[in-house]
Amino acid sequence: MTQNSNSFLLIIDYNLSRIEDVASMRKYAYERYGVKTLLLRANPAPHDYRIADVALALDPCKPDFVIAGLKALAPFRQQLRGGLVFSDNAVQSGAQLLEQLNLPVDNATLAAGAFSKILYRQIEAEHRSILEPQGMFIPAHTTIHNADELLDFVRRYPEGVVLKPACEGNNRGVLFLNTNADLQQALQEVEPYFSGGIICEQVIPLQQEYSFDGLGHLHFITEKCSASGRYPVETGQILPARLNQTQEHLLTRVGKLANVLVGQCNGPFHNEIKIDTDATQAAVVEPNRRPAGMKIWSLAERVYGLNFYHLWVDRVLGRPLPKQLPAPQGIAATIMLGCAHDGYLDLTAVKDEPERLFNRALKLYNKAEINQELEWFGFTLLPIQGNRVRAIPKDNGDFIAMVCVYSPNAELDILKLKTAISDCWQQIIAAYIYHTQPMMALAS
Template sequence: MELYVSSRFVVFIDSPWTGAGQDCARFLLEQGVTPIILASNPAALHPSLLHDYAELAVEIRACDVDSADAIVAFCRELQTQGELVGVTSVYEYYCDMGARVAARLGLAGPDPEAVAICRSKSAMREAMAATPGLNPLFEVAASADEAVEAARAIGFPVVVKPLDLTGSLFVRRCESAEDVAAITGEVMSLGVYLGHTVTPKVIVEECVLGAEYSAEIVHGKVLGLTEKIGSEPPLFLEMGHIFPARLPAGQEQLLVEKAESAVKAIGVTWGPAHVELKLTADGTDARVIEVNGRIAGDRIPEVVRIASGVDMCRLHMTALLGGAPDLTLNCERTAAIHFLMLQASGHIDAIDGVAEAQALEGVHEVHMRPGVQAGITYEANGSNRDRAAWIIAEGADRDEALGRARAAGEKLVFTWSPVAAAQGA
């Protein structure tokens, strides 16, 4: 049975959980282009993804997504059925693979070497090192002893990170040599995590103490800045995002210039990029925390759309299809995302209040993180995966938007029981 509805195709390599893949697919369908998702084991994708793509009538096909040769072979076969317009990924772990395959097939996309640099925190730092003022102090370490020595040279507090994970996994602020040794040992022993091989090294960085923001970028130009709300140390969980960020003109210009210099230094000047930055403690300078060669996660594209009317997923897909995306953006409203955290461990017996939260003024989304539902047993892992739900709301300004999102969050009630009690029931 023929499942394709068009003879023009865009292939996506895997899919993130937070909606960007579905948003891109909707736009392509509107343009008469058939999106196809590749996954190593389609049946193993999260049920929420399977549900959403089934509703869109988007096919998910099996392919070894860790093999460029396998993906190219799939695409060559697809080209016998029609025109292959693009190959890409909006998922952090496969954005570099998407760029590699697109380049091999002569399709539009970012420089694959530049996107690959973004996937390694050490390569990213090295690429930016020639531009003064972008990096904090940093050093790569291959053992706990090396990490402690680096931390002492940089000066406490420091931040220790794995080289190639995402979502703040195993990222820790460390106040002492003991803290550094402990988290470094944990990272070194991971081996494979969430299906991905973890490089047995860490990067030790100067802890930049000011407020955090992200720059949402297309084709090397900053469209706008997002204010980020973080958790308390030692974790670096993202607890909220507000767009547009309201800053003094001097600080806004500083962050824009740093972000655009960062993507230029790395070479991510085609398509979307998401650059995280922090101001120094006195607010007079800034350092780049991370450069991602992809569209922002965490539903940030949705708050940009609500606040400005500009859909970053559509901008990305427009570029992929060979068009020139309109990079002008004006905001008359403010939109905010508020995340709720799961407790450390336990069995979720019930989740109530979703309808009441959705009914509040200005609320656009009340969404459980995929996998969070009544009946599961959960144990926290100290990353963004510990977030239970997100709420998106809009308002006339920052305080109104964030206040509405937090008020909606207060309507959600999670009923827990201890794991032992749940297992003995």
């Protein structure tokens, strides 16, 4: 460790689901470089002061964030060794602040395209003549303000449209609609997002979805599992993606083009991409200048033997990245865990024994399946809004839990495993789901 305890790594905002990742980066930065961590976050909670050496209350969504940030950081200005932006909300304002602090960061102006889905589609359309010859499909889009505008767009694209917030992650507020849909109900569902803008897009007529993930010049491709129907929620991730060479080349080319459009060069990225079955065309669902969610970087650590959060700290503190990734070993997946029926979850009972519940599901799985060499990790009970649970999730926040699994056997039927463990979990969690509100929940 290089002793430099008066220096700081600046972390600008993070989503609450990433608290363990922030804690891990803080620990690594101190043990590897002797650098403390300074966290900027709107309304820091007690846990924020536990995962950082210094936490300052600054909201990256406020228009004066950069000015306020420069003022708040003035006492630390000479001690800042590097900085990173760890949330969608801060992707542009955080980059602007780092630029003003003369700390290395990817371009702040272009970062706007990684925050606003509307702006990104506009950028694509402006460069259509360059992008389409590279195999990119660019969906038609419009900004929606009322039911008449939505009806007009749906009529123009009767095969289907996607309605979604302009600046929101985690699949929240995303709806698939066609001419038979109740458009007024759809507008009511996305009403909470109107202040940030609502975009309506032509459905991308491509079948398979992946993400182009990585950091700097290091990249890998993750295969997405998504629900069909009105709510295209992601139900799992598989790494490495099962691809032929043609598919891999197309996804890599389009993933890199998306990075160029949003200014990514040295930092993290998570670009969601669909391709057709013959791999002649691809479309960017959305670009992101942040690490992938659903523990994809944790899957990558098992498959490639590299901790990408540590590499990110290395990068911003001036250490070069490896020249390339090693060959993947085995296969890993994230599996979202839900329930079979709508109802109300007994949160008190579940929170008291989440790991034991999953271990019971594992016992059911091991009874039903041939015992295989599997490493289960990263089991997480997800924050549920209230205690209402749905058999058909509307977004990723409607799942009860998620878990990761790794096998050294790259030929493992991972989809069969995903279905089996999901079924076992649903059998176990069913005992904690009621048709009406549990009395304890009503009392509280």
